[in-house]
Amino acid sequence: MLSIQNLEVVYDDVVLALRGVSLDIPDGKIVALLGANGAGKSTVLRSLSGLLDVHDGEIRKGAVTLDGTDVGRHKPSALAGLGIKHVLEGRRIFKEMTVEENLRIGAHANRKDIAGNLARVYELFPKLLERRAQTAGYLSGGEQQMLAIGRALMSAPRYLLLDEPSLGLAPLIVAQIRDIIVEINAQGTGILLVEQNASMALSIADHGYVMETGRVVMDRPAKELLADEDVREFYLGLGGEGRSSFRDVKHYKRRKRWAS
Ligand code: ATP
DSSP, X not given: OEEEEEEEEEETTTEEEEEEEEEEEOTTOEEEEEEOTTSSHHHHHHHHHXXXXXXXXXXXXXXXXXXXXXXXXOOHHHHHHTTEXXXXXXXXXXXXXXXXXXXXXXXXXXXXXXXXXXXXXXXXXXXXHHTTTSBGGGSOHHHHHHHHHHHHHTTOOSEEXXXXXXXXXXXXXXXXXXXXHHHHHHTTXXXXXXXXXXXXXXXXXXXXXXXXXXXXXXXXXXXXXXXXXXXXXXXXXXXXXXXXXXXXXXXXXXXXXXXX
């Protein structure tokens, strides 16, 4: 299992981005991580994949553990070698290279069975097979997201960390990405899914966490979160009265109680 315990992360020695976060990604499960902009979701992913350094971030307290071993200060390449792959927000692909060159680069963390992994990726994403010789920069937004995910799968990871894979994509493409995440998981990969699209994420997740300003404020089975009134109101856009944060929802309820 991949876990973080009581993690505190600081950027530039001053910005406290995580204030004691604990979270588990059990093998073979899908875990959704929700929260408004700036809540700390990307920081959680960077802590798990060793990318804090690049952003002048640092673990101040707590631990990142893989099967109980502290891996919190490992380099990204070492973590990738242990099977933890992070697909960054914004489809960072090599736009001037072909689709297949992009995929082959993804095999750097695990050079075993490149042909088998390539075949598996093409089976999951037939569009990428069709476009294997094309320059990646000419792919549509959805195809570029699929390429970014496909590249991460080239090392046959044990855990896949996905940062907003549905961002900016049309509903039909979001549905395809959703199905692909389910399929990747069914093939045995544990997934941590950061999403603004909470209904998509919770509809496929086993467990969900909601973050606010560097803290986990909810930690429950995804089914329960989907049914929770506050989550439905603020994250699923069902009901609500234009409040700007999850905390506002709670404050509003408290005020309402006082007023009545
Ligand atoms: P978003 O969806 O907007 O990316 P998020 O939930 O992923 O939001 P983070 O990006 O993890 O949130 O940011 C958490 C906090 O850390 C925010 O206050 C943010 O401004 C700060 N932060 C993030 N990256 C850096 C950085 N490289 N340097 C300084 N502060 C940062």
